[in-house]
Amino acid sequence: xxxxxxxxxxxxxxKGGISIINCAYENTAFxxxxxxxxxxxxxxALLIAIRPDVSEKKEGRFTISFxxxxxxxxxxxxxxxxxxxxxxxxxxxxxxxxxxxxxxxTVKP
Amino acid sequence: xxxxxxxxRHLVRRRGQEARLRCSPMKGHSHVYxxxxxxxxxxxxxxxxxxxxxxxxxxxxxxxxxxxxxxxxPSILRIQQVVRGDSAAYFCASSPGxxxxxxxxxxxxxxxxx
Numbered sequence: 001x002x003x004x005x006x007x008x009x010x011x012x013x014x015k016g017g018i019s020i021i022n023c024a025y026e027n028t029a030f031x032x033x034x035x036x037x038x039x040x041x042x043x044x045a046l047l048i049a050i051r052p053d054v055s056e057k058k059e060g061r062f063t064i065s066f067x068x069x070x071x072x073x074x075x076x077x078x079x080x081x082x083x084x085x086x087x088x089x090x091x092x093x094x095x096x097x098x099x100x101x102x103x104x105x106t107v108k109p
Numbered sequence: 110x111x112x113x114x115x116x117x118r119h120l121v122r123r124r125g126q127e128a129r130l131r132c133s134p135m136k137g138h139s140h141v142y143x144x145x146x147x148x149x150x151x152x153x154x155x156x157x158x159x160x161x162x163x164x165x166x167x168x169x170x171x172x173x174x175x176x177x178x179x180x181x182x183p184s185i186l187r188i189q190q191v192v193r194g195d196s197a198a199y200f201c202a203s204s205p206g207x208x209x210x211x212x213x214x215x216x217x218x219x220x221x222x223x
Contacts, residue, residue: 101150
């Protein structure tokens with residue numbers, strides 16, 4: 001049972017562009033929604049996270065938008081850079097996170 | 110303060126052998142989670158443990174797989190009689206308390222079954 005659906009599977013963006021990755025969840029008991037960044041050969045690292053009491057959270061070039069009624073949330077990367085090229089995972093849960101399938105982002109110089 | 114340490118980084122086993130994956134959580138963390146990642150897929154939750162207790166093993170296959178987190182020492186994920194389908198990257202994560210916040214991942218163990 002896939003509890004978190006993530007799209008797109010892959011994304012190519014030009015340097016300086018905006019990268020947008022979307023996720024949808026099913027379980028209304030989930031109360032924590034993080035995004036993780038993973039480079040090849042490494043474990044995922046927490047990028048930014050949000051709780052359902054706010055609709056948006058911004059940290060530098062990274063923004064999470066959260067729509068509780070639609071059970072959807074998205075990651076926006078502004079001014080995308082080649083160093084942002086990685087796989088991004090959304091997750092949702094309470095104490096144990098359920099992960100989306102990942103989005104492989106390539107930022108072209 | 111060392112991060113989450115997993116070993117070995119790479120493990121090769123033949124079908125039918127046993128695989129033991131180790132995870133030492135971050136200092137001060139008493140909650141451990143194991144995830145499996147297949148190529149081009151996300152992380153699949155397997156099991157959540159606290160010291161000496163299995164809290165949630167709903168993602169763990171019922172047979173051949175077991176996990177423990179003893180009072181002393183690392184958490185162990187054990188796969189008995191491995192099959193080719195067990196080949197994957199296994200990630201361990203730890204947190205200081207329950208809840209998904211402050212979840213830190215290790216670099217994973219890549220298991221290859223020949």
